[in-house]
Amino acid sequence: MNTSKAPELALFPLTAEVNNQRHLVIGGCDVVDLANEFGTPLYLFDEFTLRHKCREFKDEFCKYYPDTLVIYASKAFLNRALARIFKEEDLGLDVVSGGELSIAHSVDFPLNKVYFHGNNKTPEELNLALDLGVGRIVVDNFYELELLNRLAGEKGISQNILLRLTPGVDPHTHQYTTTGTIESKFGFPLATGQAEEVVTQALSASNLNLLGLHFHLGSPVSDIQPYELAIELVLRFGREMGGKFGFNLSEFGIGGGFAVPYTLDSKVPTIADYARVVTDKLNGLISGLGLSRPRLIIEPGRAIVGQAGVALYKVGAIKEIPGIKKYVCVDGGISDNIRPALYGAKYEALVANKASEAEKEMITIAGKLCESGDILVRDVNLATVHPGDIIAIPVCGAYSIPMASNYDAMPRPAIVMVKESQARLIRRRETYQDLMSLDLI
Numbered sequence: 196m197n198t199s200k201a202p203e204l205a206l207f208p209l210t211a212e213v214n215n216q217r218h219l220v221i222g223g224c225d226v227v228d229l230a231n232e233f234g235t236p237l238y239l240f241d242e243f244t245l246r247h248k249c250r251e252f253k254d255e256f257c258k259y260y261p262d263t264l265v266i267y268a269s270k271a272f273l274n275r276a277l278a279r280i281f282k283e284e285d286l287g288l289d290v291v292s293g294g295e296l297s298i299a300h301s302v303d304f305p306l307n308k309v310y311f312h313g314n315n316k317t318p319e320e321l322n323l324a325l326d327l328g329v330g331r332i333v334v335d336n337f338y339e340l341e342l343l344n345r346l347a348g349e350k351g352i353s354q355n356i357l358l359r360l361t362p363g364v365d366p367h368t369h370q371y372t373t374t375g376t377i378e379s380k381f382g383f384p385l386a387t388g389q390a391e392e393v394v395t396q397a398l399s400a401s402n403l404n405l406l407g408l409h410f411h412l413g414s415p416v417s418d419i420q421p422y423e424l425a426i427e428l429v430l431r432f433g434r435e436m437g438g439k440f441g442f443n444l445s446e447f448g449i450g451g452g453f454a455v456p457y458t459l460d461s462k463v464p465t466i467a468d469y470a471r472v473v474t475d476k477l478n479g480l481i482s483g484l485g486l487s488r489p490r491l492i493i494e495p496g497r498a499i500v501g502q503a504g505v506a507l508y509k510v511g512a513i514k515e516i517p518g519i520k521k522y523v524c525v526d527g528g529i530s531d532n533i534r535p536a537l538y539g540a541k542y543e544a545l546v547a548n549k550a551s552e553a554e555k556e557m558i559t560i561a562g563k564l565c566e567s568g569d570i571l572v573r574d575v576n577l578a579t580v581h582p583g584d585i586i587a588i589p590v591c592g593a594y595s596i597p598m599a600s601n602y603d604a605m606p607r608p609a610i611v612m613v614k615e616s617q618a619r620l621i622r623r624r625e626t627y628q629d630l631m632s633l634d635l636i
């Protein structure tokens with residue numbers, strides 16, 4: 196592994212380096228060779244970086260708060276190969292659908308370490324969770340509380356639950372990914388009295404066992420102060436519920452949302468920073484309020500898979516509008532990464548077969564989909580490209596693949612895991628046949 200990385204490699208996986216052909220290398224594999232072998236667009240995941248991030252979260256949080264359970268937020272990206280890695284790394288899992296739950300089950304993931312989230316879990320999904328023995332269901336609304344209590348009763352099960360609360364704290368992130376404010380579709384607001392109401396209902400639900408409280412502020416949250424505010428509000432609420440109704444807070448979930456840098460100039464806290472500030476706050480309040488120590492649950496998604504993932508595209512058409520703009524068009528786009536179009540997300544890029552070229556020009560990387568908004572990276576300095584060159588975009592491991600679509604009937608990309616100079620396909624590329632396989636004439 197390269198420990199002193201060139202600045203332009205800083206956002207790439209921890210194993211990134213440049214070989215003597217000036218090609219980008221990840222996990223010991225020349226990515227230009229991978230693009231030739233597996234085709235493009237291609238998503239790469241670096242196993243070393245993935246495992247390193249899992250361990251970093253565990254080490255940093257447990258250092259200050261030993262009873263911390265790290266549960267990976269599957270929505271950032273889950274497939275069977277990743278689920279197996281998280282199982283080996285002894286993480287728990289946050290799932291939000293019967294689909295994510297089924298992926299976990301398919302690799303014998305310990306289901307007692309699975310937390311089931313979501314604002315509209317269907318009766319079928321709740322039944323599946325109960326049948327599989329999911330560890331915790333994080334109840335999001337009154338409808339779900341009643342439904343789950345009834346379904347668990349029908350099966351003779353006492354189901355462990357947490358309640359998702361909306362603390363009313365603004366995490367200062369994109370409106371579409373803000374969840375902890377009072378108008379959110381998620382959770383029981385503290386401010387309206389509904390949080391107190393649901394605690395009393397949950398405590399008297401005969402088939403539910405209320406173990407704790409949860410909040411999730413949004414994603415990505417690059418300012419730690421909102422976590423501190425929300426921790427204080429929810430912990431104080433928990434203590435109040437203890438005093439009023441004898442509620443015992445044995446689990447306390449602070450969600451995910453830990454940010455990662457996407458661009459070279461972005462400054463976000465490190466995992467160690469989040470761990471120190473969050474646990475400082477928690478430890479201080481626990482002693483100050485005389486609480487017994489709940490298990491801390493954290494749900495990182497992006498911060499575990501983001502940096503591990505790289506997207507590779509092949510350059511095709513190049514369109515120059517003299518004095519105005521130069522577009523470099525690639526063979527993917529919003530069909531495999533909708534984040535720039537959806538959230539205005541920003542990325543950096545590198546020409547993977549000219550990785551150490553000093554001379555650069557300002558271009559815009561456009562996708563091939565039939566939308567003017569299909570721009571992957573705006574105004575980025577790149578080595579001069581020609582058709583056939585390979586462009587690598589770093590920090591593509593989170594929320595790209597899971598939001599991929601077949602828009603314009605684009606087959607979804609293949610995904611390759613790299614480790615110690617070996618590359619293995621962990622999802623094959625979709626074919627035109629796949630696209631038609633569900634159609635009936």
Ligand SMILES: Cc1ncc(COP(=O)(O)O)c(C=O)c1O
Binds near residue numbers: 450452494496
């Ligand atoms: C409840 C919950 N937990 C965790 C996460 C993970 O967020 P991130 O990937 O930013 O860590 C999300 C994402 O929105 C979420 O809704």
